[in-house]
Amino acid sequence: MTNDFLIHIVDDEEPVRQSLSFLLAASGWRSRKYASAVEFLETVDDLEDACLITDLRMPEISGIDLLQRLRRDGNTLPVIVVTGHGDVLAAVEAMKAGASDFIEKPFSEEAMLATLTRVCSAAQEESQIRRVRQAAREKLESLSTRERQVLDGVVNGLPNKTIARNLGLSPRTVEVYRATIMTKMHAHSLAELVRMAVQGSEQ
Incomplete structure (x- = not known):
């Protein structure tokens, strides 16, 4: 109010x-x-x-x-x-x-x-x-460097296989990273995850 x-x-x-x-x-x-x-x-x-x-x-x-x-x-x-x-x-x-x-x-x-x-x-x-934005920024800061790299791929719309190939990982490992990222970001959907990633990157 x-x-x-x-x-x-x-x-x-x-x-x-x-x-x-x-x-x-x-x-x-x-x-x-x-x-x-x-x-x-x-x-x-x-x-x-x-x-x-x-x-x-x-x-x-x-x-x-x-x-x-x-x-x-x-x-x-x-x-x-x-x-x-x-x-x-x-x-x-x-x-x-x-x-x-x-x-x-x-x-x-x-x-x-x-x-x-x-x-x-x-x-x-x-x-x-x-x-x-601050809440999203703090969640992003809780991610490891590798998790941020995987998240960047997700935000750019890349499939797991492409993210895995770019980072030298197996698709299964990327899936595990994605699940961990969802948990750390408290995201309930891919759309929510992407939205928070964008909000946390805004100045």
């Missing part, structure tokens, strides 16, 4: 922080408020299942600077950048820096909630994809 996301609100204007926090609470979202990007960086510790709503123009560290710092640190949490200046160039800069979306003040409650739901849903899907 996207409502399980914790929404971090970074804005130097207290009325904005309070009204946004109230809107989110009324709509079933949890949130935390920060008066500056500095406060956010100094106090936040866990950014899993989280989303950041940050004002664009703030003293010390701007919303763009905050976004760039997070991305440099390898953090992929979704970020919605808010501005009251209608600055198209700033919008482009925010998107290039990795913002998930950009919204102008004053924004309607419906617009903010729709944007938040869309952004968090997309982040949730991407997180699930990363978990699936």
Whole structure:
């Protein structure tokens, strides 16, 4: 559920922080408020299942600077950048820096909630994809070098006899390797095995 996301609100204007926090609470979202990007960086510790709503123009560290710092640190949490200046160039800069979306003040409650739901849903899907890839990658890493060679042949659609000939093995030995690979990969079918092999190879 996207409502399980914790929404971090970074804005130097207290009325904005309070009204946004109230809107989110009324709509079933949890949130935390920060008066500056500095406060956010100094106090936040866990950014899993989280989303950041940050004002664009703030003293010390701007919303763009905050976004760039997070991305440099390898953090992929979704970020919605808010501005009251209608600055198209700033919008482009925010998107290039990795913002998930950009919204102008004053924004309607419906617009903010729709944007938040869309952004968090997309982040949730991407997180699930990363978990699936990581699980597949770990299973691939459990295979021996010879098992990986046999698996490569399987993924390329080669019959056992061809794989055996290419690797200097007997067809029976290849069958044994295939059975072991299926067990190690926790695959219940050839299609599932190939899918996991592809997922585990994706970056």
